[in-house]
Amino acid sequence: MAVIKSKTQPKKLWGRFEIDASIPAADxxxxxxxxxxxxxxRIKINGIAGKLGTDVIITRNKNTLKITSKVDMSKRYMKYLTKKFLKKNQLRDWIRVVADNKGSYQLKYYNINQEVTA
Known part of the structure; x- marks a missing residue:
């Protein structure tokens, strides 16, 4: 007996990611x-960069980017692209990418002012 799926079921979204850059953007x-x-x-879909179509939607809300994908995309890939952008703009030495929960990243400064006690 075959299982028939309803045609009204929504398509599964593979990825919902959020990148919060409010700390460095405020400065x-x-x-x-x-x-x-x-x-x-730079986001690649089926090996082709720049042709997102309706598969990937990027929305900006003040200092936060939300990426919604209908194709298989990993959170690690978003971190990779963020780090490449930081390196390209010579910000990699001051800003790091930190996962703050399951579906989001946050850009923070490195803690440079650490006191070392002997």
């Missing part, structure tokens, strides 16, 4: 629109 170090364009140009 005018990190450019959110430039980062959004970078992701539009």
């Amino acid at each position: 005018n170090i990190f450019d959110i629109p430039l980062f959004e364009k970078y992701l539009h140009d």
Whole structure:
């Protein structure tokens, strides 16, 4: 006996990711629109970069980017692209990418002012 699926079921979304850059953007170090364009140009779908179509939707809300994907995409891939952007803009020495919960990353400064006690 075959199981018949309803045609009204919504398609499964493979990935919902959030990248919060509010800390460096508040200091005018990190450019959110430039980062959004970078992701539009660099995210690969079926081996082709820049042709997102309706498969990947990137929305910006002040200092946060939300990426919604209908194709299989890993959270690690978003971290990889974020780190490449930081390296390209020479921010990698000051900003790090930290996972704050299951579906999101946050950009934070490295803690440089650590006192070392002997």
